[in-house]
Amino acid sequence: MVEWRDEAIVLGLGRHGESSAIVSLLTRAHGRYRGLVRGAYGKNGRGVLLPGNRVAAWWRARLAEHLGALRCELVDAHAARVMADAGRLDALAAACALCEAVLPERQAHGATFESLTALLSGLEAEAWPSIYVHWELALLRDLGYGLDLGSCAATGANDNLAFVSPKSGRAVSLSAGEPYRDRLLPLPGFLVAGREGDKDEIRDGLRLTGFFLERHGLTGGGAGLPAARLRLASRFGADPANLEN
Amino acid sequence: MTGADIERMIHLLARLPGLGPRSARRAALHLIERREALLIPLAESLAQTAASIKVCATCGNFDSVDPCAICTDSERDDGLLCVVEDVASLWALERSACFRGRYHVLGGLLSALDGIGPEDLGLDKLLARASRPSVREVIFATPATVEGQTTAHYLADRLSNCDVVLSGLAQGVPMGGELDYLDDGTIGAALRARRAF
Numbered sequence: 427m428v429e430w431r432d433e434a435i436v437l438g439l440g441r442h443g444e445s446s447a448i449v450s451l452l453t454r455a456h457g458r459y460r461g462l463v464r465g466a467y468g469k470n471g472r473g474v475l476l477p478g479n480r481v482a483a484w485w486r487a488r489l490a491e492h493l494g495a496l497r498c499e500l501v502d503a504h505a506a507r508v509m510a511d512a513g514r515l516d517a518l519a520a521a522c523a524l525c526e527a528v529l530p531e532r533q534a535h536g537a538t539f540e541s542l543t544a545l546l547s548g549l550e551a552e553a554w555p556s557i558y559v560h561w562e563l564a565l566l567r568d569l570g571y572g573l574d575l576g577s578c579a580a581t582g583a584n585d586n587l588a589f590v591s592p593k594s595g596r597a598v599s600l601s602a603g604e605p606y607r608d609r610l611l612p613l614p615g616f617l618v619a620g621r622e623g624d625k626d627e628i629r630d631g632l633r634l635t636g637f638f639l640e641r642h643g644l645t646g647g648g649a650g651l652p653a654a655r656l657r658l659a660s661r662f663g664a665d666p667a668n669l670e671n
Numbered sequence: 672m673t674g675a676d677i678e679r680m681i682h683l684l685a686r687l688p689g690l691g692p693r694s695a696r697r698a699a700l701h702l703i704e705r706r707e708a709l710l711i712p713l714a715e716s717l718a719q720t721a722a723s724i725k726v727c728a729t730c731g732n733f734d735s736v737d738p739c740a741i742c743t744d745s746e747r748d749d750g751l752l753c754v755v756e757d758v759a760s761l762w763a764l765e766r767s768a769c770f771r772g773r774y775h776v777l778g779g780l781l782s783a784l785d786g787i788g789p790e791d792l793g794l795d796k797l798l799a800r801a802s803r804p805s806v807r808e809v810i811f812a813t814p815a816t817v818e819g820q821t822t823a824h825y826l827a828d829r830l831s832n833c834d835v836v837l838s839g840l841a842q843g844v845p846m847g848g849e850l851d852y853l854d855d856g857t858i859g860a861a862l863r864a865r866r867a868f
Contacts, residue, residue, distance in 0.1 A: 653788060
């Protein structure tokens with residue numbers, strides 16, 4: 427028998443039979459893992475297996491490559507806290523859907539677990555949209571596609587950064603990037619200034635991270651961004667970036 | 672062990688919710704032993720229902736007539752429109768006998784996993800119904816899950832231009848529920864939705 431116990435965040439679940447579910451978790455030490463939860467739709471599973479909820483998980487199977495059986499105990503009910511707020515609920519659903527789409531199964535992504543935990547706690551803050559965009563940047567970084575927003579790719583200067591190169595993922599200053607404005611992505615100021623972004627900046631931030639998530643094929647073979655992420659983007663008017671080549 | 676007809680009956684019964692192969696075998700035997708009293712009336716009822724069942728073009732409910740009995744009931748309040756995920760939810764609300772308005776069955780919830788997008792929920796029909804001058808309030812009776820509430824918020828956004836009150840079901844302590852056995856999320860929701868005595 428193979429088994430482990432770990433902290434986890436519920437990413438999603440699909441019904442299996444009448445009352446069981448195949449649940450996808452992001453665990454701290456084991457990465458994204460699936461397992462069968464018996465009675466998931468019964469009295470005991472109700473309120474526990476909601477995307478975004480933090481649980482104590484116990485997975486066991488006869489062989490490591492089996493789907494395995496999961497038992498989960500609620501640790502923190504993040505989903506219930508944001509359910510009444512459409513924007514926060516969209517952000518929670520988008521984050522879980524993105525993790526489900528971009529993280530490979532059974533590979534530890536401790537940094538993403540930590541950043542997702544921080545995001546879920548941060549969703550109660552007023553500045554949740556800014557926290558969300560920062561989380562997507564952290565997700566790109568953990569996947570090996572981090573953006574370099576520290577200095578201008580052309581001049582090396584680190585002031586007045588206004589664009590991001592879609593090819594290199596590096597910041598470009600206003601003066602160096604102005605002639606190529608149509609071919610560059612806007613860099614919202616709050617990402618480098620460490621402050622809260624306004625609605626337009628959040629829109630640009632979501633366009634920026636969405637572009638790189640799609641460009642690197644992280645969402646799975648041209649499938650595009652998950653529907654929940656698109657709903658969040660449309661809340662801020664962030665249609666996909668349309669750049670001239 | 673048994674004939675092909677009986678095996679087929681067992682096989683079909685085993686596909687019903689709550690029944691597995693063993694319980695389907697027991698149910699089949701029970702029916703066969705009560706051929707006159709149960710099996711024949713059940714077979715006739717099933718055949719009759721299969722021939723007459725319709726999906727109500729107005730609300731999406733199942734009935735043998737279209738529009739369904741709920742939509743044609745003149746005693747019901749046209750001003751209240753309750754939006755539910757599926758017919759099972761509609762039946763659950765009808766069981767409670769607390770709601771005397773009209774229904775709208777979505778036929779699903781927004782779900783990336785099941786591939787259900789806004790275009791699959793028949794929003795045009797809901798928008799048309801909610802825009803009728805007689806409708807005063809639209810009640811979202813979707814499940815208290817992330818998908819259920821995401822769908823409710825999405826519908827609320829889409830109906831925001833209609834001149835109706837938009838409301839959702841309360842969340843909190845169930846009847847007979849003891850706090851010690853409730854999950855933290857439900858207790859939190861109940862506290863947030865507390866009411867004055």
